[in-house]
Amino acid sequence: MDQHIFHILAKLSIVSFKSIHWQHHCIVILQIALFLSFHACSNRSPEESNMPFIKIWLKNLFLQQCWIEIAGEYEIQSQSGKVLQHGKKLEKKRLQIRSSGWTLGGDEFQKDRLLIHLAPDAIIKLSDVPYQGDIILQISDDQKIIAINKISIENYIASVIQQQIPPEILNIALLQIHAIMARTQALFLCHTEQKNAFQIASDAPDFNYSGLLSQSNLSKKAVQSTAGMVLLYQNNVFQPRYHFACGGYTTPMEGSPSFFSVCCPHCLQNQDLSWQSAISAATIQQILYRANLITLQEIKSTSLKIQVLQKDEHQRVLSIHLQVGNKVFHLSGWEMAKLFPDNTLPSNYFTMKMIDHGLIFEGRGIGHGMGLCQYGAFALSEKHLPIEILQFYFPGAYVTRLWKEN
Numbered sequence: 001m002d003q004h005i006f007h008i009l010a011k012l013s014i015v016s017f018k019s020i021h022w023q024h025h026c027i028v029i030l031q032i033a034l035f036l037s038f039h040a041c042s043n044r045s046p047e048e049s050n051m052p053f054i055k056i057w058l059k060n061l062f063l064q065q066c067w068i069e070i071a072g073e074y075e076i077q078s079q080s081g082k083v084l085q086h087g088k089k090l091e092k093k094r095l096q097i098r099s100s101g102w103t104l105g106g107d108e109f110q111k112d113r114l115l116i117h118l119a120p121d122a123i124i125k126l127s128d129v130p131y132q133g134d135i136i137l138q139i140s141d142d143q144k145i146i147a148i149n150k151i152s153i154e155n156y157i158a159s160v161i162q163q164q165i166p167p168e169i170l171n172i173a174l175l176q177i178h179a180i181m182a183r184t185q186a187l188f189l190c191h192t193e194q195k196n197a198f199q200i201a202s203d204a205p206d207f208n209y210s211g212l213l214s215q216s217n218l219s220k221k222a223v224q225s226t227a228g229m230v231l232l233y234q235n236n237v238f239q240p241r242y243h244f245a246c247g248g249y250t251t252p253m254e255g256s257p258s259f260f261s262v263c264c265p266h267c268l269q270n271q272d273l274s275w276q277s278a279i280s281a282a283t284i285q286q287i288l289y290r291a292n293l294i295t296l297q298e299i300k301s302t303s304l305k306i307q308v309l310q311k312d313e314h315q316r317v318l319s320i321h322l323q324v325g326n327k328v329f330h331l332s333g334w335e336m337a338k339l340f341p342d343n344t345l346p347s348n349y350f351t352m353k354m355i356d357h358g359l360i361f362e363g364r365g366i367g368h369g370m371g372l373c374q375y376g377a378f379a380l381s382e383k384h385l386p387i388e389i390l391q392f393y394f395p396g397a398y399v400t401r402l403w404k405e406n
């Protein structure tokens, strides 16, 4: 039914948007539609809370067995919804895949999907890592466990935001900013990956998920104080990007929306964000070889040509032409920077100078420069609210609250 309402509201909102007088109503309608669509993707049951849910594939458990321990009320259900086992505590037991199906300690279950449904305050440990929410267990074609954790988005983002911020600039304001961005990203995935068995894997870059292990009191506080807040652009969620230090100017974001470049005053004034690296042609060839871009034969080639093809309005490198012998590559500036180990090229905001047998790179900042600049945001957080900072780095986007904390 939620899906049906969503389609009606979406149609209504498209028609109504033609009239500027209805703009406010349209925003409200679109927010409701957005909200309902996320609920539709979560398959929530009526007794569950109003918050949207996200499903995370726990890739660390992609094995033929794991250990399960539960503290609190639980039910193990079959694919048809039949309760196979229930209790208030489950001692540590081994879950294994056999040719006949699952074995859990001495119990055997049929070879179909299992759902471990937990009470809200119950905690399940899977191979010693604690999780809340529900666990869906399936068997892969190659007889391995596919474990999916279904939890509220609020619970999920409390586990992933702290790792996204370098410890030297970690404060509550930056955590709140990241909570809003991570919630926006999670809702975006919930929408785009709606039909899939899961929306994100536990080892996704910047979103490494290890259940309750990666939650802290500070991350939970940041999530609670921004409950339900997301960043919208033209009434849609999107994937907000971030980086450590822009070096003076951010660059338009890839994808939709792209946002325009903003001048970041704290980076612009900071001379410590300048860097220089001299790299020999032989080292560059070694790096290309290690990245499987050239062969051992080609590494011996004496001809190496690097040329910047495109820059943004503030001279950040967007694309590069690279030629080793007869082999030609086109890389983005950030792809090229990432090839180099140990922060040799910390950003794609650089100029290049040819020297004998190599190149000198002179640059500024750390990272790709798209979206939020964490260093600039940290400095701005002394005088500005997290919402103002987000709206500064994502011009035209705005923060709104789609639900309240339960």
Ligand SMILES: [Zn+2]
Binding pocket: 245, 246, 247, 248, 249, 264, 266, 267, 268, 373, 374, 375, 376
């Ligand atoms: Zn900056």
